Amino acid sequence: MAETLVLVPGLACTARLFEPQIAALSGERPILVADHRQDDSIPAIAGRLLREAPERFALAGLSMGGYIALEVMRQAPERVARLALLDTNARPDSVEASQDRERLIALAQAGRFEDIHSRLWPRLVHSARQRDQALQEVVFGMMRETGAQAYIRQQRAIMARADSRPLLPGIEIPTLVLVGEQDAITPPEIAREMAEMIEWASLVVLPESGHLATLEQPDRVTQALRLWLDRN
Secondary structure, eight states, X not given: OOOEEEEEOOTTOOGGGGHHHHHHHTTTSOEEEOOOSSOSSHHHHHHXXXXXXXXXEEEEEETHHHHHHHXXXXXXXXXXXXXXXXXXXXXXXXXXXXXXHHHHHHHHHTTOHHHHHHHHHHHHXXXXXXXXXXXXXHHHXXXXXXXXHHHHHHHHXXXXXXXXXXXXXXXXXXXXEEEETTOSSSOHHHHHHHHHHOTTEEEEEETTOOSOHHHHSHHHHHHHHHHHHHOO
């Protein structure tokens, strides 16, 4: 039987982030979407994932999901058969990024959670998708489903994450590093840095995509994942 694929969503995202890929790949292998809404640290989220996952699995995370995937590699590398890092970053949070997160947390704590979406939307997707109402409703819907308290826990976890760059040279499993060419949050140069530090990595830069590649270019992401899953 094909190994289970564990998918880890990004900040304020749910399984809907991977809905096109789940639909395309679920007939080929078991798929599990990790729960990243209950805990307030990346190590705790990774620990929950490891308790719920099978003994050995393929692991793919987008954005915050990538931070969690790298922590899984820190805690239990022997359990991961292959790794996909999508629109993510191995670096710790910068001072500026943490300051931005504190401002967003303050909005959530003040009962203005829905204002956060309008502030973030322009940075989340490719410029050509800014007026895509259907895509915007999916993203806003995931945020509403996450809720303010889980969002705050996620932001706190992200701010405290470790620098995962020292891990990268030791990763010796098939690894996909994928990024949207117009990703404003984790841009292509960040992805390229990770790919260059992982000997077994392949880098895919998707045209006409921003930070949410799985929803912006679903077919291309699915194709890249399928090639990665088939690698020996």
